[in-house]
Amino acid sequence: MLLATDLDGTFLAGSAADKEQLYELVRIREDIQLVFVTGRGIRSVLALLEDPYLPRPEYIICDVGATVTHLASLISVEPVQSDIARLWPGDHVREQLKAVKGLLHQDAHQQYRCSYYYDDATDIDTAREIAESLHCDLVLSAGKYLDILPRGVNKGNTLQQLLGVLSLPHHEVLVAGDTMNDYTMYEIGFKGVVVGGAEPELLARTVGMRNVLQAGRIGTGGILEAMAWFPEFGRYL
Ligand SMILES: [Mg+2]
Known part of the structure; x- marks a missing residue:
């Protein structure tokens, strides 16, 4: 799996x-492949991996799906990465979004995406209009x-592209x-778990999806719960 x-x-x-339990399982079983799919940038993930306790994934999808890297070689996965790069309008995205009230730019180094913090005072409608006009x-x-x-x-689409490159079935x-x-990963149809403590809107959006388990346990506990719940994954436990 x-x-x-x-x-x-x-x-x-x-x-x-x-x-x-989960880290040990992933480390020991060679038939469990691991992919990280995160909003973090690659530098931040590599910093996490300096801790030997954390299992090393084969691939890392970072930047909410905007970059995909093979960890051992630190090389981008092609043609997935080039396809994403071709869709990115460039640095003027940041320039245009400077006009939006209440957006705080995140300092992290980023490619093919721009990240901000927002709150109740942020003019999200204007930000959305600018994004639309830039085909974003x-x-x-x-x-x-x-x-x-x-x-x-997004995370779901880039994961699907990666699986295509690896010729791995869904x-x-x-x-x-x-x-x-994370919603796009469920929306695209993968079997999945929304772990305990999830954002309420994600819970609301995934309710009734037959491919999704809403777990009771937090984080890794929810993943273990899902492995026991989906019949095809129980044998990995
Ligand atoms: Mg998260």
Whole structure:
């Protein structure tokens, strides 16, 4: 199986015992492939991986789907990355969004996306209009993150492209997440788990989806719960 998991609130979260169990499982079983799918940038993920306790994934989808990297070689996965790059309008996205009230730019180094913090005072309608005019999507997540991405680029779509490159069938994939920027992974039809403690809007949007388990346990506990719940993944436990 391939576990494609968000990091913050998901693979990095949960009780010490649940983390220990899942990390050990992923490390020992060679038939479990691991992919991180995160809103973080690659530098921030590589910094996390300096901790040997955290299992190393084969691939890292960063920037909410805007970049995809093979970890061992640190090389971008092609043609997926070039296709994304071609859709990105360039640095003038940031210039144009300077006009929007209440947007706070995140300082992290980024390619093919722009990230901001927002709050109740942010003029999201104007931001959305600018994004539209630049052929970009605007994604809100966790009640504070606002991302501008090339149109159609998101976690679910980039994961699907990666699986195409790896010739891996969908039914062997389990996705895991906890906030709205994970929604596209469920929407595209992957079997998935919304882990305990998830953003209320993600819970509301995934209610009744037959491919999705809303787990009770937080983070890694929710992933273990899903592996036991989906019949095809139970044998990996
Ligand atoms: Mg998260």
